[in-house]
Amino acid sequence: QVQLVQSGAEVKKPGASVKVSCKASGYTFTNYDMHWVRQAPGQGLEWMGIINPSGGRTYYAQKFQGRLTMTRDTSTSTVYMELSSLRSEDTAVYYCARDEKIVVVWRLVYWGQGALVTVSS
Amino acid sequence: QSALTQPASVSGSPGQSITISCTGTSSDVGSYNLVSWYQQHPGKAPRFMIYEVNKRPSGVSNRFSGSKSGNTASLTISGLQAEDEADYYCCSYAGSSTLLFGGGTKLTVL
Numbered sequence: 001q002v003q004l005v006q007s008g009a010e011v012k013k014p015g016a017s018v019k020v021s022c023k024a025s026g027y028t029f030t031n032y033d034m035h036w037v038r039q040a041p042g043q044g045l046e047w048m049g050i051i052n053p054s055g056g057r058t059y060y061a062q063k064f065q066g067r068l069t070m071t072r073d074t075s076t077s078t079v080y081m082e083l084s085s086l087r088s089e090d091t092a093v094y095y096c097a098r099d100e101k102i103v104v105v106w107r108l109v110y111w112g113q114g115a116l117v118t119v120s121s
Numbered sequence: 122q123s124a125l126t127q128p129a130s131v132s133g134s135p136g137q138s139i140t141i142s143c144t145g146t147s148s149d150v151g152s153y154n155l156v157s158w159y160q161q162h163p164g165k166a167p168r169f170m171i172y173e174v175n176k177r178p179s180g181v182s183n184r185f186s187g188s189k190s191g192n193t194a195s196l197t198i199s200g201l202q203a204e205d206e207a208d209y210y211c212c213s214y215a216g217s218s219t220l221l222f223g224g225g226t227k228l229t230v231l
Contacts, residue, residue: 035220037167044124044225045159045167045210050218059218062122095166106155106214109178111166 002026004096004112011118017084020115022096029077030054033099035108036070036081038092046092050104051079086119093117125150125211125223132229138199141226143211144192149221151192155214158187158196161225162207170209171196198228206230 007021022034036048049060051070058070069082079096094115097108126144133139143150143158150156156174159167169178171187174194184199194213198205211223 037222044208045161045212045222046124047212047220047222050220061219097167100172105172106212106220107157107169107172108159108167108212109169111168114166 002098002110004098004110006094006096006112006115009116009118011120012086014087014119014121016086016119017082018086018117019080019082020094020096020117021078021080022112023076023078024098025077027098030074031102033104034070034072034079035097035099037095037097037108039095039114040089040092043092048081048094050099052104053079083117086117088119091117091119122149122215122219122221125213125221127209127211127223127226129224130227130229132231133198133201134231135201135203137201138197139201139228141196141198141209141211141228143194143196143213143223145194145213145215145221146192149192149213149215150189150194152216153214154189156187156189156194157212158185159210159212160207161210167210201230203230 003025051058053072072079096112098110100107100109158171161167174189175187215221
């Protein structure tokens with residue numbers, strides 16, 4: 001069965017960077033695009049971007065351009081989300097979520113458990 | 122890009138039907154039949170409920186249905202049950218390989 005297991009909670013200072021991992025299993029890793037979505041405390045879902053694990057192609061929401069980097073390691077079936085220049089507003093739970101089909105159809109079917117990132121001085 | 126607009130809260134009694142609206146623009150909801158809906162219980166990851174406006178993935182109750190008119194999509198839940206109490210989010214493809222979520226709606230089953 002499809003499983004997405006994310007790294008643990010992190011506490012970072014303003015201005016620092018954070019890198020969250022998402023290890024996939026139960027399917028062919030390179031066949032399905034992976035999205036990243038975040039949720040600030042008590043707030044709604046916010047789409048951050050998408051990565052194609054096969055070629056590494058990425059698309060980011062305009063809001064995060066210049067601060068967000070998504071990468072993948074095909075040898076370990078893991079995708080990474082790195083956010084830099086952190087500020088308090090970046091405190092959120094960060095989710096990875098797999099698209100449903102081999103050709104991206106913009107459906108977030110399988111979700112990781114989430115990783116809480118807290119930005120505090 | 123601004124988030125899609127959803128009502129902050131809706132409520133209904135068990136057995137009743139409710140509808141949650143999701144208003145976007147001609148650049149997102151109005152242009153693509155790629156609207157999906159997600160259910161989220163407190164402290165849990167979202168669950169995929171509706172795709173391509175009105176299609177249900179296997180395992181989702183037929184009490185959940187979706188529709189769209191112009192720039193507004195809607196989620197209807199019929200025969201409300203206690204376990205339907207959750208937050209609901211719409212999501213639309215917005216062009217240029219980007220997605221946009223709604224602000225979320227809290228459903229209370231009275």
